[in-house]
Amino acid sequence: MILFWVICALMIVIALAFVLPPLLQRSDDSEVASDEERKQANIAVYRDQLSELEADRRNGIIAEDQYAQDRDEIERRLLEDTATTRAEKKTTGTAPIDARTTAYLLGFGIPLVAIIFYVKIGEPQRITNPAPVGAPAAAESAEAPPERTQAQIEANVAKLAERLQSNPNDAQGWTMVARSYSSMEKYSEATNAYAKATELNPKDADLWAEYAFAAGMAGGKSLAGKPTELINRALKVDPENPKALQLAGSAAFQAKDYNKAIDYWQRVLKKVPPGSEVAETINARINEAKSLAANK
DSSP states (O other), X not given: OHHHHHHHHHHHHHHHHHHHHHHHHOOGGGSSOOHXXXXXXXXXXXXXXXXXXXHHHHTTSSOHHHHHHHHHHHHHHXXXXXXXXXXXXXXXXXXXXXXXXXXXXXXXXXHHHHHHHHHHHSOTHHHHSOOOTTOOOHHXXXXXXXXXXHHHHXXXXXXXXXXXXXXXXXXXHHHHHHHHHHHTXXXXXXXXXXXXXXXXXXXXXXXXXXXXHHHHHHTTSOOTTHHHHHHHHHHHHOTTOHHHHHXXXXXXXXXXOHHHHHHHHHHHHTTSOTTSHHHHHHHHHHHHHHHHHHTO
């Protein structure tokens, strides 16, 4: 234990040897960071915030209108902070702090605080009574919480859906909500959102196909009736849309029109990489349809 504190003292002395001389030799002009350096530091912080905001927008967590509001707020704070930095630099010169006093306070105060903090909160007993080899540390044994829980994601989607009530013409917002609900297997909610999205963006074949899938899942995994109508709507927009063709094949298969199902799936097969997992799945469905058609 004594050896440990001796080593700590030596490390502090070495650290002070590097820290104190530069602090004591600094001129009054170098005591305050330049306005440009502070401005660049602020810009870096706010750039990170903008990047996180952009990621939330791409992941469908926030809508375009909320994204624009948050971005404007971040930019406003950046302008205020840089202006404040310049003002602080001007006022700092009116009440300068003695550089030597500052050096001593920092040089001796920080190590003292660190030692007190370690004694009060740390585990000095580990020095004399180390944990057995292979025993997991407390921090390592604790499971790290997920970045976003399912409840948080659902809450964010619900907030976005609520905001869309005041902006019902946001086609992109309805599309994000619909796809989010579909990924959460909330197909009834997804169907309602897809209805809004396709109404605002009727030329998107993928959107119609996704609408058909959600409607089929909400209706007990049956593609008969309205889902088939939506599939036909997607094929009308784009006769070669892979999603719509695959669903059309599934609808024909459910209706026991196996030859028609084979035709749709063979068209899909031409659009996927040979030997891929998707191709293997479609081939299996085609073979099943051929077998059933032969025994019909």
